[in-house]
Amino acid sequence: MQNMIHIEGLTKAFPGAARPAVDHLSLSIPEGELCVLIGSSGCGKTTTMRMINRMIEPDSGVIEVAGRNVREQDPVALRRSIGYVIQQTGLFPHLTIADNIATVPRLLGWAEKRTQARVDELLALVGLAPEQYRQRYPRELSGGQRQRVGVARALAADPPVMLMDEPFGAIDPINRTLLQDEFLRILQQLKKTIVFVTHDIDEALKMGDRVAILRDGRILQVDTPDALLAAPANEFVASFLGSGRSLKRLALATVGAASEAVAPAAGAPSIAATSSLREALALLLETGASELAVTDVNGLATDRLRFDALRALASASHTALEQ
């Protein structure tokens, strides 16, 4: 797969700072990947993201989007071609939801009819009934609804690349989970290359195809969530990933990934193939059973999942669990 975003030797030092905010950072993001940048505050994750659409200009290094050096493009045109979502949404309070979403299409000079159709399509996509929300104003919406509008606005002109800076950071935990799930669902329909900044490791592991862990302006490790959990490169990464890494790995994989096509024992508790292995483990512990009957979409228990298989997976340090 071709790299949609290619970053090479990126460096940025802010005046008066003791060390560079971003220090010779290199990263390639293939088309269609959601790459999470994570680290504690001041690690350079937001600065890196903001250099991609030239909101911040680097001191040195190269950033290419779709094979073109961003420094050789008009920043305004570049930004219109990249979706941009920020934590506090930055919705225009004086404009209706429809006008907010229509921002980039109108900047691009779309015909009004096409713009309106697109607004309705996007409202429906993010789960807001168009006829109910089109003419409302941001202050009339809840935080979660505003964030949905923020995502819809960024998707408006169907940009291939999106930059998201802690998009769900200001939302309460329950709505955050809901928004994350919905966004993942939306991404299954749309092919987007996304740079996603967060400081929440659980969000990173859940959302990221790959996760880059940053510290002092450098990438310590970049890999799939499973590979990170299985083999953290150093102590810092391990501590950043937190305790219970094996459980987090199990949470990332589905039952189907570890089941065998063997008929389960009679009376074994059943679990759906789409459930996570972590749920399977919980069920095994709760019921005291040694194996589970795995049911397919039709509810037929065709496979089995043995406790031993789970244990083997959790202890194997380099085994990649397939989704």
Place this chain on the structure above:
Amino acid sequence: MNIFSQAWALLMADPARVGNALWTHILLSACALLIGALVAVPLGVRLALSKRSALLAINIANTGRTLPSLAVLALAMPLLGTGFLPSLVALSLLALPPILLNTYTGVRGVDAEVIDAARGMGMREAQITRRVRLPLAQPTIFSGLRIAAAQVISGATLAAYIGGGGLGEFITSGVAMMAVPQLLLGAIPATLLALGVDALFGRLQKFMTPKGLA
């Protein structure tokens, strides 16, 4: 006969005289406010957007706000002479500080996240100013206009001292001749005008504030 009915009789004796004075008063105030706004709003926006030099200008404007209206009018006389025009210049100067300060504060006060989002989506700086900063600063700018209007209307009563005409003529001559009904002929319409214009601005402000901001 009490002083109010005397004033009423005086008004009825020559309504055109009061009407003309009222018209001059309104014209003087409206022109001063308009000139003040045409100068102070663009200047305030520029100052709010510039990183340097703004502080000095804002401090000057703040000092300007404390100048007594009469002093500004009195200063205009030796420089520009007497009549309508010097009065207009002086009153325009009086209108500047509140409009300038409120424009500056309003534009500066726009949420940084909103500006960041606008820029990040690819708006040009001029588009950000026109479509985001100004609409969001509008209620604050409008308050500045309202304050300036009140100051200019009251200040215009003093224009009579330098031959600017207006309702102040009745007040100054009334004071000079110790003729209270004559004085009321200027004072009452001037008060009503000030109250009326303030109420009008209040209604306009509600009407013009972008709907999502209310």
